[in-house]
Amino acid sequence: MVTNARLQVIGILVLGVFLLPTMTTAQQLALTLMPVPASVQSGTGSLRVDSSFSVALSGHTEPRLDRAVARFLRQLARQTALPLSLKPVKAAKATLVVQTDHASKEIQEVGEDESYVLEVGANGAKLTAPTVLGTLRGLQTFLQLVDVSPDGFAAPSVTIQDKPRFPWRGLMIDSARHFIPLEVIRRNLDGMEAIKMNVFHWHLSENQGFRVESKKFPKLHEMGSDDLYYTQDEMRELIAYARDRGIRVVPEFDMPGHSTAWFVGHPELASGKGPYEIERKWGIFDAAMDPTSEKVYKFLDEFIGGMVRIFTDHFFHIGGDEVNGKEWDANPKIQTFMKTHGIKNNQALQAYFSERVQRLVVKHGKAVVGWDEVLVPGVPKDIVIQSWRGQASLAQAAKQSYRGILSNGYYLDLGWPAARHYAVDPMDGAAASLSPEEKQRILGGEACMWAEYVNPENLDSRIWPRTAAIADRLWSLQEVRDPASMYARLDFVSARLEWLGLAHRTYYHRMLQRIAGPAPPAEFAALRTLADLVEPVKDYTRSQTAPAEATSLTPMNRVVDAIPLESDAGRHFGELVNQFLASACRDAATEARLRAQFTVWRENDAKLQPLAQRSFLVKEVAATSQDLSALGTAGLAALDAIAKAQPAPDAWKAQQLAIIEQLKKPKAQLLLMPAPAVQKLIEAAASGGACAAPKP
């Protein structure tokens, strides 16, 4: 019996040794299953997966299951290139028998049973689940089990009993700031299914665009979208597509703020005078709906009434975040209303608005989801708070009997490494001390992909693979937390996601080619070396340092747009330095590898220069390229100093650290990721002979 705790330990053990042929099945599983199942019991031997592989359905049947099996077989065929028959067979002849006990709900609900049991033996496999949702989850686990073996494709013998820790495991995609075509949304839903996420939160309106066809109020999409919107039929098809994958679709129409695009066609909804245009800049804007206008509520009543006929989920997201109140302050009618009704401030005015809109949502048979701001005294209990503020806010809500989901810590656009997201748990902090009943109210979390600097070309790379780490957090047991195991599994899952059509890896080379133009291999390699070692500036620094003329129409073809948000090369380099320091700087092989890397870096700028002269997109990173070469020189100097086996002089240390400080400063909105690790080497050189075995 391999418990999760055991899997964690294995995760640590295998870092560096990876899949050795001598590894046990359980050890190998520890590297491939993401999320980690609740219980894994490994057996002996394995199930051969060849062209004769087949699936039978038993128990409850429905067309969705047939489609799921066909999709499963197509994916298995892609992974293996085996010519599999997609036709179902009888249970007695099937390699994999799928037993589903019952249907799941017609409209998928929060907290439905998603459990399954998967037994794989040398002679066959059986997947058993109480509901269709459990079957969908189990099929994905089976796909992760199949891989090359010494004798062909195979799945190891194993018994897995599994269910999720949280019932709400979501991904929000903002397709309002930049429009995202449906084909891109669909492949991201495929990715969500693969890692067992179950909520697609679709952010559909913003200052920069209103992305939904409204039959009742066509000026909304006709004037507010630049003709980039989803038709009602397309949205219905997408919801069906998501349901096939066990994914709920929660639409978000952000109000009363974040709503300029509504006002282009309907200025009468706004608190200001108008006219309004589609916003091209980024930031928080003044435009807000008029909470004192009965016309606004009549409009929203009809609008919501139309939308709930498309979006069948029980929940309807009304946003509610970031209203700066300036239009309210400037509008005498609104000020008069507030005085008349004893509304003391803008927060109270927003609470009044939220309460009115919530009643409309309830009238149409739905429940509200809103950002932290909607939680004000008196709000009905059938509401879900989506917290961008953190666990404390979530715990506070839970104590007041409100349900909530965590998004603080899961903002994909901030450019954090996967490990940092992975360390965030909805039950940490203030939530840890809640009563069991209160804890039940914390439903899970959502990764959020805000789209200021995201478009259809690089979206996949901003979401994947990091979102899989968040999915692991939300499905697996709380004690599954080892980042080394997570990264090993993330690498595996990331490669698998490519078979679903996600472009999170392939886009990168292509964007670098655009940046380089026609280039000899050595110059292109120099660009790649640099690009592999930088990351975009973090948090909101990119917006804060953007040129004044930047808009939503600014081309996203720069190096900062092309590189992944987390540099694998930078991370691996940091691990190498730690390894060297842990050996008290005595490991000659590691030193040689570091020296080789530093030498490549030092010489890289000269190789890149011709390209920087030809391409404006390379020229932009010329200073960063010089920094990388300087970092290589500094690294070599540090290694030389360490080799002297006596503490380097203070003056040398100060000089070198001053250089590193310069290299740490972002240029062209890029961070040179290996700089802090080189700093460690300099400090080690200064600390004493053979670097005095410092703690890495």
Place this chain on the structure above:
Amino acid sequence: MVTNARLQVIGILVLGVFLLPTMTTAQQLALTLMPVPASVQSGTGSLRVDSSFSVALSGHTEPRLDRAVARFLRQLARQTALPLSLKPVKAAKATLVVQTDHASKEIQEVGEDESYVLEVGANGAKLTAPTVLGTLRGLQTFLQLVDVSPDGFAAPSVTIQDKPRFPWRGLMIDSARHFIPLEVIRRNLDGMEAIKMNVFHWHLSENQGFRVESKKFPKLHEMGSDDLYYTQDEMRELIAYARDRGIRVVPEFDMPGHSTAWFVGHPELASGKGPYEIERKWGIFDAAMDPTSEKVYKFLDEFIGGMVRIFTDHFFHIGGDEVNGKEWDANPKIQTFMKTHGIKNNQALQAYFSERVQRLVVKHGKAVVGWDEVLVPGVPKDIVIQSWRGQASLAQAAKQSYRGILSNGYYLDLGWPAARHYAVDPMDGAAASLSPEEKQRILGGEACMWAEYVNPENLDSRIWPRTAAIADRLWSLQEVRDPASMYARLDFVSARLEWLGLAHRTYYHRMLQRIAGPAPPAEFAALRTLADLVEPVKDYTRSQTAPAEATSLTPMNRVVDAIPLESDAGRHFGELVNQFLASACRDAATEARLRAQFTVWRENDAKLQPLAQRSFLVKEVAATSQDLSALGTAGLAALDAIAKAQPAPDAWKAQQLAIIEQLKKPKAQLLLMPAPAVQKLIEAAASGGACAAPKP
């Protein structure tokens, strides 16, 4: 004025220096235009291409032109990531004005005018063409001109006058042996448009599959296709798709041989007794239509009558190749018929069949294309011979007043390097001595993609980029022949083709990941190093060495299926060795590079071993991996021997050459490409001090 001869010279010059910032516009053009235009006159300065870029249409208009411009703008937006408006503008405001004088033919004909003039200046560009076809060609040239520059995206000032050398520039795809989905066909048509090819020859029936829906004879596709066929609507849509791109679609139904799949549903057409099954093996088979049966001609009459309502092109390909005659020999009824009608042998019987079928094709308003075999005395003159035999056969036909196209030398499945295809010209050999009038009958050529070892996953990589070299041969002037210039341009075009969605590069990494399974980066890199240096065995060796149990259903997931058919790394290594030898082995920098490569090779097998133990697909290439390491050792020994500056002993030479002979032998159907270049080094070492400056 830069003539083609000049471009050639430039092509040679730039090899190794590539796009220097000091290069002239003309020099840069020499690297990016493929095919090479008939005339290029370079100007000064360049046209900036930014978000304001726009296109206006003037002169003749039709919806196809609107779609072409929208497609052009979408492609330009993909190449640059500029947010371009797809709406047409007025001529006075447009960056690019497109003047089309006349419509082209409703059904595209052989030899229609495809000429155009493209003038690009600092303030705007103008494309002028007599017909829509010329406009389509000119738009593709413009796309090749746009690239990054020091100040943004730009197209150089230039005047191009252009027209094709041959009117028939085709690509045949066999989607019968392995079915190829339409989306894959479509992206290959996009690729054809980019390099100005104008005939898609669609090989639709084979022993292994009948891929077309027949309303009249549904058993053809129902029983002969494994449910993998194109519906009539799909084919009509594809033909429209091709017409939009200025591409004719010529269907091929191969008969009387290559036709087993017809007989599964219609055994009455065959010369043997049947019953027949879809053929799963590769090769030439006995099954053939019965040329003596009037039922066969009645059937074909109705069948062709149905097909010409879908396939609108003037030409209809009836195959006609490779009939072994065994079923005819064994059928007494056929033998009696031959005696009765004075038909002396099987060749004459096939001529009788061809003549009857040609009459049917003519009756339905079409003209026949057939392989060499259909050219027998008395065949009508309105026929096109597709020669798999060579220029002599083509010249022979031309002398007899038949038109022809060349495919000998253009078989993509044989795995030849691009340079070898590029060296083949329809006007070489016997064709060179034809009279001008006879030469007119040689219409061009077709690249042929036979599909024994091709499926939707690796098809693109088998076609591209090598087909672009053949397209260059068929469009550009005959004297444009320099392989170095061709390879430089091919690299550029290959990268550009990726923006069209072709997967010829991206598939490779994914297939290697499948082969490796989860692997640490160093092991995967070792697999990649090996895979980059091998090619599949050439010509028909793969079929000849296939295991007895191999069929059309055998999974194509081996290294031999994954690697490109031409190894860039192998070619570059060969160039490096030549460079070293040309320096009389005195160039220390080149020697250092060679030594570094040999060292990597020598150590590569040890890195790959763990993977070979875990994956059966890597295990298959374990011997080749050992060979690569041995080659590295041999290379280092050769360099050491050269460094001694005296001739190496004969015994050493013999021993080393014996090793190389072993390493040249294919294993796992793979060739180790750098072996012959290492052999050159060994011979140089033996030839004398400092390698005595041998001719490379």
